[in-house]
Amino acid sequence: MEKQKISLVIPMYDEEEVARQCYERVKKCLVSITDYEHEIIFINDGSKDDTFTILSEIAKNDPTVKVISFSRNFGHQASVVAGLQHISGEAIVILDADLQDPPELIPEMLSLWEQGYQVIYGKRKARKGESRFKLLTAKMFYETLTRLSDVDIPKDTGDFRLVDRKVVDAISEMPEHNKFLRGLFSWVGYKQIPFEYERQERLAGKTKYPLKKMIKLASDGIISFSRKPLKLVGLLGIVSVGISFLILVYALISYFFKLNELSSGWTSLMVAITFFAGTQLISLWVISEYIGRIYDEAKQRPEYIIEKTINLDQDK
Ligand code: UDP
Ligand code: MG
Numbered sequence: 636m637e638k639q640k641i642s643l644v645i646p647m648y649d650e651e652e653v654a655r656q657c658y659e660r661v662k663k664c665l666v667s668i669t670d671y672e673h674e675i676i677f678i679n680d681g682s683k684d685d686t687f688t689i690l691s692e693i694a695k696n697d698p699t700v701k702v703i704s705f706s707r708n709f710g711h712q713a714s715v716v717a718g719l720q721h722i723s724g725e726a727i728v729i730l731d732a733d734l735q736d737p738p739e740l741i742p743e744m745l746s747l748w749e750q751g752y753q754v755i756y757g758k759r760k761a762r763k764g765e766s767r768f769k770l771l772t773a774k775m776f777y778e779t780l781t782r783l784s785d786v787d788i789p790k791d792t793g794d795f796r797l798v799d800r801k802v803v804d805a806i807s808e809m810p811e812h813n814k815f816l817r818g819l820f821s822w823v824g825y826k827q828i829p830f831e832y833e834r835q836e837r838l839a840g841k842t843k844y845p846l847k848k849m850i851k852l853a854s855d856g857i858i859s860f861s862r863k864p865l866k867l868v869g870l871l872g873i874v875s876v877g878i879s880f881l882i883l884v885y886a887l888i889s890y891f892f893k894l895n896e897l898s899s900g901w902t903s904l905m906v907a908i909t910f911f912a913g914t915q916l917i918s919l920w921v922i923s924e925y926i927g928r929i930y931d932e933a934k935q936r937p938e939y940i941i942e943k944t945i946n947l948d949q950d951k
Contacts, residue, residue, distance in 0.1 A: 638670065638671055638672045639671055639672070639724070639725045639726070640671060640672040640673060640674060640723060640724035640725055640726075641665065641668065641671045641672070641673045641674075641724050641725075641726045641727075641728065641741070641745070642673070642674050642675075642676060642722035642723060642724030642726070642727045642728070643661060643665070643673070643674070643675045643676065643727075643728050643730055643738075644676050644678070644715055644718030644719060644722065644727060644728070644729045644730070645657065645661070645675065645676065645677050645678070645718070645729075645730050645731070645732050646677075646678045646680055646711055646714035646715055646718065646731075646732065647677055647678065647679055647680060647682060647686050647690070647714075647732045648679075648680040648681070648682055648686075648708060648711070648714070648843045649682045649683060649684045649686060649840070649843060650682065650684075650686050650732045650733070650840065650843075651682070651684040651685040651686050651689060651840075652838075652839040652840040653732055653733050653734065653837075653838045653839050653840055654677075654686055654689045654690060654693075654732065655689055655693070656734070656838060656839075657732050657733070657734055657838070658675070658677075658693050658700070660734060660738055661675060661730070661738045662675070662697070664738045664739055664741055664742075665699075665738075665741075667742075668741065668742055668745065671726075671745070672699075672724075673699055673724070674699050674700075674701060674722070674723060674724060675699060675700050675701070676701045676702075676703065676718045676721055676722060676947075677690050677693075677694075677700065677701070677702050677703070677732075678702075678703045678704075678705070678714040678715070678717050678718050679702060679703070679704040679705060680705050680708050680709060680710065680711070680713070680714040681705045681706065681707040681708035681709065682708075687702075687704055690702045690704075690945070691945055694945040694946050698946055700945075700946060701721070701944070701945065701946045701947045702943075702944060702945040702946065702947070703717050703718065703721060703941055703944050703947065704941065704942050704943040704944065704945075705717070705939050705940060705941060705942060706940040706941070706942040707940075709938065709939040709940075710848070710851075711794075711843070711844070711848070711852075712813075712814050712815065712816055712852070712855070713814075713938045713939045714939070715729055715794060715816055716806075716807065716814055716816070716938055716939070717938075717939050717941070719803050719806060719807045720807040721947060722800075722803060724800070725799070725800045726745060726748050726797055726798075726799065726800070727797065727798050727799075727800065727803050728741055728744070728796070728797045728798075729794045729795060729796055729798075729816075730795060731793075731794075731795065733837040733838050733839075733840065734835065734837075734838045735834050735835050735836070735837055735838075736757055736793070736795035736832070736834065736835075737832065737835060740757075740830070740832055741797070743830070744796075744797040744830055745797065747797075747828060747830065748797055748799065751826060752826050752827065752828045753798065753799035753801065753802050753825040753826045753827070754796060754797075754798050754799070754802055754820055754825055754826070754827040754828070755796060755797040755798070755827075755828055755830050756789065756792050756795075756796040756817075756820065756827065756828075756829055756830060757792065757793065757795035757796055757829075757830050757831075757832050758789065758790075758791055758792050758829040758830060758831050758832070759791045759792070759793065759832065759833070759834045760831045760832060760833050760834075761833045761834065762833075762834040763833065763834060763835055763836045764835070764836030764837065765834075765836075769842075772849065773791075776849075776853045776856070777790045777791060778790075779853075779857065780853075780856050780857055780860070783857055783860075783861040783863045783864070784818070784856075784857070784860040784861050785860060785861055785862070786818065786821050786822045786860055787821060788817060788818050788821045788856075788860065789821065789829060792817055792829070793817065793834075794816055794817055795832075796820065796830075798820065799825070801825070802820065802823055802825050805823050806819050806820065806823060810932075811859070811932065812928070812931045812932055812936075812938055813855045813859065813928060813931060814855075814859075814938070815852070815855045815856040815859050815860065817856075818856055818859065818860045822860070854924060855928075858924055858925060858928060859928070864921045864924075864925075865921065865922070865925065867921070868917075868918040868921050868922065871914050871917065871918060872914065872918065874914075875910060875911055875914045878910070879907060879911070882903065882907060
């Protein structure tokens with residue numbers, strides 16, 4: 636019988652410091668899994684450093700290594716999507732280049748897959764070497780997301796996971812932009828199981844997720860999986876209308892019963908105006924986040940542009 640294949644998807648953005656080590660460690664693991672063939676797909680997400688040169692050298696000596704190189708930085712999620720759209724294996728693993736998610740766990744995950752599970756998602760038991768700020772914001776994000784989201788997205792779960800080909804096909808065919816993969820993987824269903832592990836420290840280099848990218852990911856996650864913020868806007872409106880009504884009642888009572896002269900109205904007027912202006916702007920902001928994403932869909936631009944590939948037959 637022909638051997639089945641494991642496909643690894645590894646996005647890289649300015650990862651020259653870890654690229655070679657990443658390849659070597661991952662390769663070692665894959666070679667030890669003798670029952671399966673393997674391929675490693677590296678996505679060079681518009682790196683400005685020598686990542687691409689290093690990847691080309693690796694790919695020259697190892698035909699199981701395939702490289703997809705973007706024309707610019709399209710972001711982590713888009714890179715993983717590109718990888719998923721080019722795999723040829725039956726079991727697919729998504730990994731970070733900095734090896735925070737140890738590739739040594741693949742055999743264990745694989746045995747769960749052999750038992751019939753279709754999504755084996757890594758759940759972080761501990762996170763080593765990450766700043767307090769990152770831990771705190773991540774916790775806040777996962778809390779908010781679980782509260783708001785309409786699908787059950789597991790907490791403390793990143794993109795590290797082993798998934799069946801069927802699931803990958805379902806996701807890579809989705810036309811939506813700004814994909815929030817860990818949410819989509821929950822959304823599609825199938826037989827899922829968590830896999831606990833300790834998240835390691837970054838091998839070298841700095842995080843490629845500055846605050847701006849974290850906020851983008853968080854808002855993609857919340858907005859594409861929840862309509863509750865829109866409902867909150869409505870609630871905000873009702874509350875502020877309620878408050879203005881109370882102010883009106885208060886003003887009328889004061890007028891008829893001559894409780895106090897409302898010529899001192901400047902303060903109350905200012906309070907009311909700023910309050911309503913504020914709620915309106917907040918509401919507009921929430922709505923525009925949604926409209927912005929509708930706009931992204933309407934433009935129908937591709938999620939990424941591939942400039943070069945290595946060892947990859949383009950017809951797949
Ligand atoms: N990454 C990417 N494009 C980006 C940002 C990050 O391909 O715009 C990759 C990065 O090279 C790494 C993975 O996404 O393989 C996760 O990034 P990082 O380890 O910096 O994030 P953190 O672990 O700090 O959340
Ligand atoms: Mg990392």
